[in-house]
Amino acid sequence: MSEIKVIVAGPRGKMGSEALKMIEKQPALSLSACIDRKHEGRKVSDIDGLPPFDAVIYTDAEACLRQVDADVLIDLTTPENGYKHTKLALENGVRPVVGTTGFTREQLDELMQLSEEKKTGAVIAPNFAIGAVLMMQFAKWAAKHFPDVEIIEKHHDQKLDAPSGTAVKTAELIKEMREPHHQGHTDEKETLEGARGADVEGMKIHSMRLPGLVAHQEVIFGGLGETLTVKHDSIHRESFMSGVKLATEKVMDLDVLVYGLEYLLD
Ligand SMILES: NC(=O)C1=CN([C@@H]2O[C@H](COP(=O)(O)OP(=O)(O)OC[C@H]3O[C@@H](n4cnc5c(N)ncnc54)[C@H](OP(=O)(O)O)[C@@H]3O)[C@@H](O)[C@H]2O)C=CC1
Numbered sequence: 001m002s003e004i005k006v007i008v009a010g011p012r013g014k015m016g017s018e019a020l021k022m023i024e025k026q027p028a029l030s031l032s033a034c035i036d037r038k039h040e041g042r043k044v045s046d047i048d049g050l051p052p053f054d055a056v057i058y059t060d061a062e063a064c065l066r067q068v069d070a071d072v073l074i075d076l077t078t079p080e081n082g083y084k085h086t087k088l089a090l091e092n093g094v095r096p097v098v099g100t101t102g103f104t105r106e107q108l109d110e111l112m113q114l115s116e117e118k119k120t121g122a123v124i125a126p127n128f129a130i131g132a133v134l135m136m137q138f139a140k141w142a143a144k145h146f147p148d149v150e151i152i153e154k155h156h157d158q159k160l161d162a163p164s165g166t167a168v169k170t171a172e173l174i175k176e177m178r179e180p181h182h183q184g185h186t187d188e189k190e191t192l193e194g195a196r197g198a199d200v201e202g203m204k205i206h207s208m209r210l211p212g213l214v215a216h217q218e219v220i221f222g223g224l225g226e227t228l229t230v231k232h233d234s235i236h237r238e239s240f241m242s243g244v245k246l247a248t249e250k251v252m253d254l255d256v257l258v259y260g261l262e263y264l265l266d
């Protein structure tokens with residue numbers, strides 16, 4: 001396999017900096033450039049705490065994606081910027097691998113259509129941790145037998161989007177197995193607004209944000225006289241990196257956008 005040339009957007013972030021460390025360890029990947037909000041024209045190696053790459057930092061994403069010779073854009077930024085970068089990448093023939101969450105359904109549909117039009121593969125994965133992908137698949141399976149379900153996701157307090165991309169994706173997978181229906185007492189009333197969480201066709205999603213947390217989710221199913229809990233914890237962001245690497249390699253063979261790492265697992 002020839003070397004895959006990568007641009008990373010968000011290199012100073014919690015995930016972006018972890019992605020740079022992963023690229024540094026992979027002989028099959030090379031860093032062509034970074035997209036950041038700061039440090040125009042400087043080398044990555046000039047920035048405190050980042051690995052010693054000679055790759056140059058661009059603050060203008062469009063200029064970067066037009067000018068730099070790259071195969072893949074890894075985006076780990078914010079919902080608004082991640083969407084813009086993904087669109088620009090597709091328009092410039094660079095394959096996006098997107099971990100950024102918080103895109104709307106309309107944005108995802110638009111990006112899928114653009115990817116198809118441009119015949120440029122893309123991966124948008126709300127969670128790159130293999131354990132989290134399995135947790136979502138197990139939850140989908142369980143929903144066939146346990147239609148009453150609530151999702152509790154817990155994250156660090158710097159997270160911008162709620163519910164998490166993982167919780168949204170989990171609810172979408174469960175929806176494929178579960179008929180919409182009300183859960184709980186039909187006369188139930190919230191005496192404090194929001195007490196029952198967000199509602200997706202009757203199932204509930206609860207989002208917790210606290211310092212000290214990384215990324216955690218429980219999917220709790222209730223049946224007659226029993227409950228089943230499917231649970232996943234990322235306790236370090238290196239948990240996401242084997243998935244980022246896999247997506248970066250596999251996107252080279254795609255000509256459509258896939259939403260979820262499960263499509264790339266054997
Ligand atoms: N799919 C997955 O497995 C995972 C996804 N995520 C998602 O990844 C994203 C990043 O998460 P995380 O690393 O924790 O967040 P951070 O806030 O730590 O990092 C985001 C980085 O993006 C930078 N940034 C903001 N705007 C721009 C821009 N226009 N161009 C380039 N860089 C920009 C920020 O810079 P500054 O600090 O100066 O604002 C910051 O360095 C989130 O959407 C999160 O939900 C997180 C973990 C796993």
Ligand SMILES: O=C(O)C1=N[C@H](C(=O)O)C[C@H](O)C1
Nearest residue numbers: 101126127159164165166215
């Ligand atoms: O912001 C995070 O940290 C995470 N975001 C993703 C999400 O929204 O699901 C993935 C993981 O949960 C960590």
